[in-house]
Amino acid sequence: MKKNKEKGILIVISGFSGAGKGTVIRELIKDTRYAFSISATTRQPRVGEEEGVHYFFLTREKFTEMIGKNEFLEWAEFCNNYYGTPKKYVENQLLQGKDVILEIEVQGALQVKEIFPECVLIFITPPTLKELQHRLESRGTEEISVVQQRLCRAREELTYMQDYDYIVINDILEDTIEIIENIVVAEHCKMSRKGYIIEKLKGE
Amino acid sequence: MKKNKEKGILIVISGFSGAGKGTVIRELIKDTRYAFSISATTRQPRVGEEEGVHYFFLTREKFTEMIGKNEFLEWAEFCNNYYGTPKKYVENQLLQGKDVILEIEVQGALQVKEIFPECVLIFITPPTLKELQHRLESRGTEEISVVQQRLCRAREELTYMQDYDYIVINDILEDTIEIIENIVVAEHCKMSRKGYIIEKLKGE
Numbered sequence: 453m454k455k456n457k458e459k460g461i462l463i464v465i466s467g468f469s470g471a472g473k474g475t476v477i478r479e480l481i482k483d484t485r486y487a488f489s490i491s492a493t494t495r496q497p498r499v500g501e502e503e504g505v506h507y508f509f510l511t512r513e514k515f516t517e518m519i520g521k522n523e524f525l526e527w528a529e530f531c532n533n534y535y536g537t538p539k540k541y542v543e544n545q546l547l548q549g550k551d552v553i554l555e556i557e558v559q560g561a562l563q564v565k566e567i568f569p570e571c572v573l574i575f576i577t578p579p580t581l582k583e584l585q586h587r588l589e590s591r592g593t594e595e596i597s598v599v600q601q602r603l604c605r606a607r608e609e610l611t612y613m614q615d616y617d618y619i620v621i622n623d624i625l626e627d628t629i630e631i632i633e634n635i636v637v638a639e640h641c642k643m644s645r646k647g648y649i650i651e652k653l654k655g656e
Numbered sequence: 657m658k659k660n661k662e663k664g665i666l667i668v669i670s671g672f673s674g675a676g677k678g679t680v681i682r683e684l685i686k687d688t689r690y691a692f693s694i695s696a697t698t699r700q701p702r703v704g705e706e707e708g709v710h711y712f713f714l715t716r717e718k719f720t721e722m723i724g725k726n727e728f729l730e731w732a733e734f735c736n737n738y739y740g741t742p743k744k745y746v747e748n749q750l751l752q753g754k755d756v757i758l759e760i761e762v763q764g765a766l767q768v769k770e771i772f773p774e775c776v777l778i779f780i781t782p783p784t785l786k787e788l789q790h791r792l793e794s795r796g797t798e799e800i801s802v803v804q805q806r807l808c809r810a811r812e813e814l815t816y817m818q819d820y821d822y823i824v825i826n827d828i829l830e831d832t833i834e835i836i837e838n839i840v841v842a843e844h845c846k847m848s849r850k851g852y853i854i855e856k857l858k859g860e
Contacts, residue, residue, distance in 0.1 A: 580856075580857070581857055613854050619845060619847055619850045619853055621853070631845060638822070638839040641823060641839060643819075643820050643822060647818060649781070650814055652784075653785055653814055654811075656784060
């Protein structure tokens, strides 16, 4: 299929912890049509983390200055550190025609939708919460209390799901990736994004 | 990909005469996921036309009775004959989980959208009106005046295009078919159609 020269689409992906969205996104961004939105943070880089690859590492002063200038699509503070999505990076990628993938939790996603209504919100879920519990437990890396916390968080997130545009059940990884790619193709054909074609035809 | 057991989607396809929608639809309906919506008409069957395959052939009395009972998704009168889309046939196919393809001109399509807002309107267009003219002329079967009439009609239809959900540029047939299939997959993942999953997860 032809590569589009149009502006890209901001694709916001959320999902329960354990739904497999990390794997899905890693697969998707192997395709150079996509750009992965890089977050900014004030926390210290961990070993192996690179500036502009894993995060944009900023000082608190710089971060708060950017908040003041409204330069984030969304931001939040966790454990005394700021985390946010710089607008400029996303906009530059979109202007280059890249579809930008932003992985973010539900409240951040709805913030983004508010100031960027043309973005597409996709929620990835396992087929059942029982399956989610099974996946979390079988990782074997989490204590039972952590699994319980994550299931509890999943139940909270259910109340936000209805504000998403699409829901994708992550049962078989290849299917999930194909479905998300289908959604992106479809979104590129939306009249709200392709209205310029009518003008072009009218102009002939 | 798994066959869905959900209700199907009504996919309304329109496009300029000469845009190639007939070929696109013939290819699509080779897949048994789709059902083609069969129109009803009061005109006489032509040689080779079969009842329930090409049309449902009805008497004027039966047709007007069905209009009175609101049994059409849309209907119109051309050259002293009635043509319409029977609701019941479409609804039966949708309930069986088939995605129903309805090929119809723009005014009929917008009538359908009004009484069946969950349907999906797709407009198929060649890349340019010049290309449309070229396709119409190269058929060699139409007189120049007919080509001019069709181009004139295309210009009228442009004013209705903005009310469609999707616009698909039919440049390469295989791409067009793939794009429409992508749209159908995406539409099946719309939160407005998949809301029941949230209820299911909440119920766990």
